[in-house]
Amino acid sequence: MQKREFGVLIREARSEKHLSLRRLASLSGVDYSRLARIEQGSRPAPDLAAIRTLAGVLDLDLAELLVAAGTARSIVEDLVWSERIHLAREGRPLGTFSATSRLTERNTFEGPIIRRQGALCDVRVGGVIVRALSFATARRIRLVIPPETVTVARCAPDGLGPSAATLLACRVAKVRPVGQLVNYVLAADGLDLNALVAADRQEERLQVGVPVVAVVLTAAIRTLSIEEDV
Numbered sequence: 001m002q003k004r005e006f007g008v009l010i011r012e013a014r015s016e017k018h019l020s021l022r023r024l025a026s027l028s029g030v031d032y033s034r035l036a037r038i039e040q041g042s043r044p045a046p047d048l049a050a051i052r053t054l055a056g057v058l059d060l061d062l063a064e065l066l067v068a069a070g071t072a073r074s075i076v077e078d079l080v081w082s083e084r085i086h087l088a089r090e091g092r093p094l095g096t097f098s099a100t101s102r103l104t105e106r107n108t109f110e111g112p113i114i115r116r117q118g119a120l121c122d123v124r125v126g127g128v129i130v131r132a133l134s135f136a137t138a139r140r141i142r143l144v145i146p147p148e149t150v151t152v153a154r155c156a157p158d159g160l161g162p163s164a165a166t167l168l169a170c171r172v173a174k175v176r177p178v179g180q181l182v183n184y185v186l187a188a189d190g191l192d193l194n195a196l197v198a199a200d201r202q203e204e205r206l207q208v209g210v211p212v213v214a215v216v217l218t219a220a221i222r223t224l225s226i227e228e229d230v
Contacts, residue, residue: 004064004068005041005068006038006045006065006068006069006070007038007039007040008039008041009060009064009065009068010038010039010054010058010060011039013058013059013060014058017058021035021036021039024054024057027053027057028050028053028054028057029050029053030046030050030053030054034046044069044070044135044137045065045068045069045070045135046135047133047134047135047222047223047224048133048219048221048222048223049222051065051066051069063076066119069119069135070118070119070135071118071119071120071133072117072118072120075117075118075120075163103147103183103194104144104145104146104147106192107144107145107146107147107193107194108142108143108144108145109125109126109130109143109145109191110125110140110141110142110226111123111124111125111126111130111140111141111143112124112139112140113134113138113139113140113141114129119133119135120132120133120163120218121133121134121141121223123143125143125191126188126189126190126191127188127189127190127191128166128188128189128190128191129166130143130166130168130216130221131162131163131165131166131218132218132221132223133218133219133221133223134223134225136224136225137225138225138226140225140226141223141224141225141226142223142224142225142226143221143222143223144221144222144223144224145193145216145220145221146220146222147183147194147195147196148196148197149216149217149220150186150193150194150196150214150215150216151195151214151215152172152184152186152195152197152206152212152213152214152215153212153213153215154213155213156213156215157213157215160215163218164217164218164219165215165216165218166215166216166218167213167214167215167216168186168188168191168193168213168214168216169188169211169213170186170187170188170193170211170212170213170214171186171187171209171210171211171212172184172185172186172187172206172207172208172209172210172212173185173186173187173192174208175205175206175207175208180198180199181196181197181198181199182196182197182199182205183195183196184196184197184206186212186214188214193214193216195214
């Protein structure tokens with residue numbers, strides 16, 4: 001199947017649904033002027049969360065949109081696989097935890113893009129490399145990693161493709177029980193990452209100092225170019 005431009009796909013799908021540009025902006029949460037420039041081809045595709053929403057509103061295939069946005073098909077296979085895991089986790093009950101937004105702020109990092117493969121970027125944060133999806137042309141981006149999407153494991157899991165996730169060797173720096181939840185603070189090389197897990201989903205409570213692997217799904221990371229945030 002021939003690759004089609006992202007803006008063309010959006011414009012044609014919007015027309016088929018008889019949606020005005022302003023109506024699509026309202027339904028998707030993507031700014032009207034940005035949508036107009038995307039359709040005209042003068043602005044790159046938005047972040048993965050917005051593409052996710054656009055795909056749902058316009059009944060478009062997420063994989064096709066990702067390819068149109070500049071992601072290699074081989075990479076898309078990994079991303080769509082991790083996307084399914086991410087969406088499944090969004091429905092996981094984690095109980096009430098009022099500090100989730102505070103932990104998300106702590107899981108917000110900035111760094112330079114040191115390598116690109118289409119929309120797939122390797123971003124240096126501290127002494128580690130985090131893999132994220134960004135369609136912006138900025139040289140530096142901001143990464144937001146929701147703490148409830150970080151998996152903590154004793155060893156690296158099988159079956160994850162290199163594009164689907166970042167595996168970080170860490171040690172447990174802090175353990176904070178919060179009701180039915182456990183907040184792990186994981187220390188990597190120059191990076192402290194918060195993970196939020198349901199206490200009853202773990203076979204054992206990890207202790208401070210224990211070496212672990214943090215699994216950060218590419219599809220779960222929200223990205224924003226630094227220039228756009230000025």
